Amino acid sequence: xxxxxxxxxxxxxxxxxxxxxxxxxxxxxxxxxxxxxxxxxxxxxxxxxxxxxxxxxxxxxxxxxxxxxxxxxxxxxxxxxxxxxxxxxxxxxxxxxxxxxxxxxxxxxxxxxxxxxxxxxxxxxxxxxxxxxxxxxxxxxxxxxxxxxxxxxxxxxxxxxxxxxxxxxxxxxxxxxxxxxxxxxxxxxxxxxxxxxxxxxxxxxxxxxxxxxxxxxxxxxxxxxxxxxxxxxxxxxxxxxxxxxxxxxxxxxxxxxxxxxxxxxxxxxxxxxxxxxxxxxxxxxxxxxxxxxxxxxxxxxxxxxxxxxxxxxxxxxxxxxxxxxxxxxxxxxxxxxxxxxxxxxxxxxxxxxxxxxxxxxxxxxxxxxxxxxxxxxxxxxxxxxxxxxxxxxxxxxxxxxxxxxxxxxxxxxxxxx
Amino acid sequence: xxxxxxxxxxxxxxxxxxxxxxxxxxxxxxxxxxxxxxxxxxxxxxxxxxxxxxxxxxxxxxxxxxxxxxxxxxxxxxxxxxxxxxxxxxxxxxxxxxxxxxxxxxxxxxxxxxxxxxxxxxxxxxxxxxxxxxxxxxxxxxxxxxxxxxxxxxxxxxxxxxxxxxxxxxxxxxxxxxxxxxxxxxxxxxxxxxxxxxxxxxxxxxxxxxxxxxxxxxxxxxxxxxxxxxxxxxxxxxxxxxxxxxxxxxxxxxxxxxxxxxxxxxxxxxxxxxxxxxxxxxxxxxxxxxxxxxxxxxxxxxxxxxxxxxxxxxxxxxxxxxxxxxxxxxxxxxxxxxxxxxxxxxxxxxxxxxxxxxxxxxxxxxxxxxxxxxxxxxxxxxxxxxxxxxxxxxxxxxxxxxxxxxxxxxxxxxxxx
Numbered sequence: 067x068x069x070x071x072x073x074x075x076x077x078x079x080x081x082x083x084x085x086x087x088x089x090x091x092x093x094x095x096x097x098x099x100x101x102x103x104x105x106x107x108x109x110x111x112x113x114x115x116x117x118x119x120x121x122x123x124x125x126x127x128x129x130x131x132x133x134x135x136x137x138x139x140x141x142x143x144x145x146x147x148x149x150x151x152x153x154x155x156x157x158x159x160x161x162x163x164x165x166x167x168x169x170x171x172x173x174x175x176x177x178x179x180x181x182x183x184x185x186x187x188x189x190x191x192x193x194x195x196x197x198x199x200x201x202x203x204x205x206x207x208x209x210x211x212x213x214x215x216x217x218x219x220x221x222x223x224x225x226x227x228x229x230x231x232x233x234x235x236x237x238x239x240x241x242x243x244x245x246x247x248x249x250x251x252x253x254x255x256x257x258x259x260x261x262x263x264x265x266x267x268x269x270x271x272x273x274x275x276x277x278x279x280x281x282x283x284x285x286x287x288x289x290x291x292x293x294x295x296x297x298x299x300x301x302x303x304x305x306x307x308x309x310x311x312x313x314x315x316x317x318x319x320x321x322x323x324x325x326x327x328x329x330x331x332x333x334x335x336x337x338x339x340x341x342x343x344x345x346x347x348x349x350x351x352x353x354x355x356x357x358x359x360x361x362x363x364x365x366x367x368x369x370x371x372x373x374x375x376x377x378x379x380x381x382x383x384x385x386x387x388x389x390x391x392x393x394x395x396x397x398x399x400x401x402x403x404x405x406x407x408x409x410x411x412x413x414x415x416x417x418x419x420x421x422x423x424x425x426x427x428x429x430x431x432x433x434x435x436x437x438x439x440x441x442x443x444x445x446x447x448x449x450x451x452x453x454x455x456x457x458x459x460x461x462x463x464x465x466x467x468x469x470x471x472x473x474x475x476x477x478x479x480x481x482x483x
Numbered sequence: 484x485x486x487x488x489x490x491x492x493x494x495x496x497x498x499x500x501x502x503x504x505x506x507x508x509x510x511x512x513x514x515x516x517x518x519x520x521x522x523x524x525x526x527x528x529x530x531x532x533x534x535x536x537x538x539x540x541x542x543x544x545x546x547x548x549x550x551x552x553x554x555x556x557x558x559x560x561x562x563x564x565x566x567x568x569x570x571x572x573x574x575x576x577x578x579x580x581x582x583x584x585x586x587x588x589x590x591x592x593x594x595x596x597x598x599x600x601x602x603x604x605x606x607x608x609x610x611x612x613x614x615x616x617x618x619x620x621x622x623x624x625x626x627x628x629x630x631x632x633x634x635x636x637x638x639x640x641x642x643x644x645x646x647x648x649x650x651x652x653x654x655x656x657x658x659x660x661x662x663x664x665x666x667x668x669x670x671x672x673x674x675x676x677x678x679x680x681x682x683x684x685x686x687x688x689x690x691x692x693x694x695x696x697x698x699x700x701x702x703x704x705x706x707x708x709x710x711x712x713x714x715x716x717x718x719x720x721x722x723x724x725x726x727x728x729x730x731x732x733x734x735x736x737x738x739x740x741x742x743x744x745x746x747x748x749x750x751x752x753x754x755x756x757x758x759x760x761x762x763x764x765x766x767x768x769x770x771x772x773x774x775x776x777x778x779x780x781x782x783x784x785x786x787x788x789x790x791x792x793x794x795x796x797x798x799x800x801x802x803x804x805x806x807x808x809x810x811x812x813x814x815x816x817x818x819x820x821x822x823x824x825x826x827x828x829x830x831x832x833x834x835x836x837x838x839x840x841x842x843x844x845x846x847x848x849x850x851x852x853x854x855x856x857x858x859x860x861x862x863x864x865x866x867x868x869x870x871x872x873x874x875x876x877x878x879x880x881x882x883x884x885x886x887x888x889x890x891x892x893x894x895x896x897x898x899x900x
Contacts, residue, residue, distance in 0.1 A: 070533050070569060073557050076526035078570050081584065084522045100836040102813050102844035102862070105501045109493035109603065110527070110589060111547070111559075116487050130528070132549030135593055140490050142528075142559075152487060153495050162861055164847065167498065172527055176552055186526065201847035212837070303826035304833040396519050409720035416721040419517040420629070427519035430581065430618035444579055445519070 075177075075185025085393040087188065089386050090217075090369050090376070091170055094190040097216045101209045103168040103192055108149025110172065114139040119353060120148045120322075130174045130185075142174040146191040146366065147346075151353035154195060158358055163196030166205075173368075182338040182371045193364030198347060203326040204300035206363050210330055210341055211301075211309045213367065218382030219332075219375070224340065227313035228328040230293045231344070234317060237283060247273040249321065255280070256319045287314035297326065318342060322349045326363065332375050340375065341367035395446030398482070400428040401438040403454030403461075411453040414460075414475065422479055449482060492594075492602025502810040504605065506803050507634075507786050507793070508587055511607040514633045518626045520585040520609055525566025527589065531556040536770060537565045537739075547591045547602075559591040563608045563783070564763075568770035571612060575775055580613030583622075590785075599755040599788045610781030615764060620743040621717035623780050627747055627758055628718075628726045630784065635799030636749075636792065641757065644730035645745040647710045648761070651734060654700060664690040666738065671697070673736045704731035714743065735759060739766045743780065749792050757792065758784035812863030814841040815899070818855040820871030820878075828870040831877075831892065839896055866899060 072078055079087055095105070114131050131141035143149060146169055158165070173189045192209055194202045207226060214224050234255070238248045254269050267277045289298060289312045301307040318327045325345030332340065343365020351359040376386050398418055402411050411428065418426045427445050429438050435452070442450045442465065452461035458475035462482075473481045489495055496504055512522070531548050548558035560566060563586055575582070590606045609626055611619045624643060631641050651672070655665045671686050684694045706715060706729045718724040735744045742762035749757065760782020768776040793803050815835055819828050828845065835843045844862050846855050852869070859867045859882065869878035875892035879899075890898045 070530055070536065072526055072569075073528050073530060073551070073555065074553075076528055078526065078566075078573070079524040080570065080574060081521040081523050084524055087524075088522065096840070099810075099842050100840060102842060104498040104811055105505065106498050107496040107501055107504075109489055109495065111490050111493055111591075111603070113487055113490060119487065130549075130551065132547075134490070134547065136491075138490065149495075152489075153497065156495075157497060162858070174528075186528070197847055199847055205847055208833075215837075299826060300829060303829040305830075306833075393516075394521055409716060412717060412720040413722075416625075416723075420632075423513070423517060425516050425519060430614055430616055430622055441579070 073185075075179040077184060077186060081394060082390065085390040086373065086376075086386060087369060088393060089389040090372055091188070091190075092389070093213065093216045094168070094170055094367070097213050098168040098190075098192055098209065101166070101192075101205070101212070103166040103209070105169060106150075106153065106167050107169050107171055108143060108146055108153060110143055111140050112143055112149055112152075114141040116148045116152060117141055117144060120151070120349070128175045128177060130176055143171075144173055144175050146171070146173070146189060147193075147349070147364070148353065150191070150193060151350055154350060154360065155354040155358045158195070158360065163360070164202060165195040166192075167195065168192040182374060184370055188369040190367045190369075191364060193362055195350070195362045196360045197363075198345075198361030200296035200326075201300060202363050203345060204297050204304075206343070206365060207297065207310070207326070207328060208301060208304055208306055210328070210343075210365055210367070211306045214309070214330065214340075217372065217376060218385045219379060220381075221308050222333065223375070223379050223382070224309070224330055224332050226310045226328050226330050227316045228294075228297075228310050228326070229287065229312065229314055229316040230291075230326050231317060231323050232293055232325055233287055233291065233314070241275070243273060251275070252317050252321075253319065255284075255315055255317045258315050284314040288312055318344055322346045322352070324348060328365070330367075335375065335378055337374055338371050340371050341365055391446060395425075395448075396427045397424040397447065398426045398449045398451060399438070399442035399445060399447035400426060401435060401442065401450055401452045402429065402432075403435055403452050404457075405432050407453050407455070407457050410457050414451070414453060414478070418478075418482075422482065424482070451478070490602075492596040494601060494603060498811060499807065502807040503790060503793075503803060504786060505810060506806040507789055508605070508607075509806070510630065510633045511585070511587055511784070514630050515585040515607075515609055515626065518583070518609075518622070518629070520583040520626070522586060523567075523570065523584050524586050524588055525560060525563055525570060527560055528557050529560055529566055529569075531558040533565045533569060534558055534561060537568070537766070545592045545594060547593055560588075561590055561592050563588075563590070563606060564610075564766070564781070565770065567608070567610060568767055571767060571777065572771040572775045575612070575777065580777070581619060582612040583609075584612065585609040599791060601787055605786040607784045607786075608781060610779055612767070612779045613777045614780075615762075615778030617713035617743075618717060619780055620762060621714050621721075623760070623782060624714065624727070624743070624745060625718060625721055625723055627745070627760075627782055627784070628723045631726070631747065631757075634789065634793060635802045636796060637798075638725050639750065640792070640796050640799070641726065641747055641749055643727045643745050643747050644733045645711075645714075645727050645743070646704065646729065646731055646733040647708075647743050648734065648740050649710055649742055650704055650708065650731070658692070660690060668692070669734050669738075670736065672701075672732055672734045675732050701731040705729055735761055739763045739769070741765060745782070747784075752792065752795055754791055755788050757788050758782055808863060812842075812865075813844045814864065815843045815866045815868060816855070816859035816862060816864035817843060817845040818852060818859065818867055818869045819846065819849075820852055820869050821874075822849050824870050824872070824874050827874050831868070831870060831895070835895075835899075839899065841899070868895070 117125050129141040134140050169191050172186050174186055250273050254266050323344040324347040327344035329342040330340040345363040347361040376382050400415050415426050418424045450463040460473050462473045463470040534542050546558040551557050587607050589603050667690050671683050740761040741764045744761035746759040747757040762780040764778040793799050817832050832843050835841045867880040877890050879890045880887040
């Protein structure tokens with residue numbers, strides 16, 4: 067057995083890790099629902115063709131793909147958008163627009179594992195489908211910010227770096243750049259912060275631009291730019307604008323973004339982006355060969371980087387730790403002082419679990435009373451109830467205060483409330 | 484796009500289907516937690532070796548397996564037990580026994596899809612690790628029954644068919660059957676109800692037995708058999724024994740079961756088993772090459788057959804449908820009677836979502852008031868709040884009764900409670 071390990075880049079979720087994962091998912095779910103998003107899920111396995119259609123042949127390098135036994139080329143989902151586009155194309159007629167949909171689930175990329183990046187990660191995606199307005203952009207960015215707030219992150223911890231591809235479209239048209247040159251420029255801007263100036267300068271020269279020119283243009287892109295006016299007023303009304311910083315370097319490498327684009331970053335630890343997305347008004351038409359043409363805006367957030375930041379921000383970590391303790395602990399430990407009353411204890415346990423819906427633990431094996439109390443502590447029980455020869459008189463102990471009282475069986479529900 | 488379909492046997496979860504899936508998962512989770520089980524999860528992808536180790540070379544036919552880019556043979560998990568055994572072996576030292584663990588997640592089998600069986604299904608597993616007692620068997624069977632009860636199934640709907648492999652072990656020893664003959668007998672018993680008597684008779688003849696002899700022995704296996712005494716008293720104390728029927732034909736084909744075995748069936752629709760499991764006291768030792776020797780008992784339940792039964796039992800369906808409506812609907816629809824008050828409305832929406840944690844929807848686009856009310860109905864809103872020129876006076880309407888009243892903004896929280 068020592069020889070059989072997890073597959074490289076894949077994670078075992080032991081109960082503590084699983085409770086953290088569940089906490090992250092519960093935050094995603096509860097905030098998305100408050101925003102009126104409903105949950106869906108695409109299959110974990112799709113025809114490889116689907117991913118090539120969106121991202122071209124290169125995506126295959128990053129896929130876990132294989133031929134199934136019938137010779138079909140299939141791949142484990144590396145992202146959700148293509149599957150969503152497939153689902154929308156199939157059934158969008160049945161839904162009023164806009165559709166506000168979210169999904170959570172594992173995605174898989176064949177990349178070198180490193181901090182903030184594993185081969186399997188859990189991705190949250192939220193999309194507003196069928197609304198091309200700035201109000202929809204605001205609703206989506208608002209959701210991203212309120213997710214951060216619900217985790218316990220403040221404006222001191224995270225920032226939404228936001229821009230709009232329309233600004234670049236107009237700039238590139240003004241310069242008369244062709245499609246290939248536009249793609250070069252977007253790549254240069256996307257990597258501006260990560261590569262040396264000489265490298266950017268050299269690539270810009272190819273398309274007849276200089277770094278000075280580019281940077282001059284970028285300084286014009288501020289919160290005062292009219293393209294941001296509606297978004298700003300909308301998020302100001304919600305009290306969320308303080309999380310946003312206009313940043314012209316955010317273009318999101320992918321070709322399919324058409325308007326608002328944003329990424330969420332932490333401000334202190336230089337982690338990878340926590341989330342990213344934007345408006346993609348033409349992708350559904352591309353994916354459906356023109357059958358469905360719905361303007362959309364969406365973003366994704368992975369569990370790995372969020373998890374790293376949760377561990378580092380004290381207030382957010384406290385919130386998570388409380389949720390984890392709650393998930394792992396029980397409400398009541400029923401201790402047996404008299405083995406002869408085991409069946410009476412089982413009846414009580416069933417009542418507590420079934421009628422009061424409490425998390426109840428007990429020792430299935432006969433055990434000394436002090437050992438049972440040790441287990442109660444280990445299991446983080448809030449209450450201990452001792453069943454002994456005085457049954458139906460019970461000893462009820464609140465473990466945080468060590469307060470103890472004698473209660474009749476018939477009063478137990480009342481006592482625990 | 485019309486050409487790109489889901490992979491055969493894989494499911495799209497549109498919001499309605501996803502809400503049903505989530506309902507099933509929420510029942511699994513809440514009951515398992517009340518029983519003191521904590522959640523874990525094994526990876527979706529494991530080294531193929533792991534599954535061969537438990538089930539032999541034949542399992543490979545049923546696996547979605549492939550070589551990854553580094554030449555490793557990997558497989559999508561067909562079941563959870565081998566991954567659990569791997570996790571236990573790695574870290575069981577860190578946990579007090581017994582460990583009561585549950586997991587939910589997709590499993591994958593390359594089989595012909597048919598009613599109640601798809602290539603991807605969601606499996607719930609619960610295991611008690613490190614307790615070899617009948618009390619642990621009872622706790623686990625109790626959980627299986629209470630899961631059924633929580634779904635809304637009664638003794639009229641489902642039955643736990645239960646037996647104990649020890650009875651067969653003793654019988655086979657008495658007959659002096661060797662290992663191969665024992666395996667033949669267990670296969671015959673396992674398939675007794677599904678194959679023609681002549682087929683069973685022929686196979687029994689190979690090992691020197693007759694069908695009459697076998698059936699005679701099986702009639703001796705009743706609830707009065709001493710092997711069931713502890714389990715019966717235990718489940719009677721909980722009021723759950725009425726769900727159990729002793730049934731000697733339940734042996735669970737798999738070789739590794741050593742004691743209590745059971746399967747849960749519906750009583751009216753002849754569906755596949757809803758759940759099945761039992762005691763496997765030697766499997767952890769096998770999987771860990773003898774490093775870890777922990778007696779265990781566990782069972783699995785898939786989402787597909789449970790889903791079929793939920794659709795057919797009226798009371799259970801009503802419970803599910805309510806949960807689904809609740810998941811898909813919103814609490815409050817904020818309607819805008821005066822477009823000039825949009826930012827005031829957004830502020831109110833933020834307050835309702837953030838302070839009151841309500842699910843709030845509204846129209847991002849300007850829309851006639853009657854159209855907004857149509858959307859409120861479509862989104863199953865409980866309340867509508869109309870923001871108009873009288874702001875901060877608001878019109879609050881309870882949509883179930885059409886009751887309407889005028890409320891000041893400052894009283895809104897009070898009004899909705």
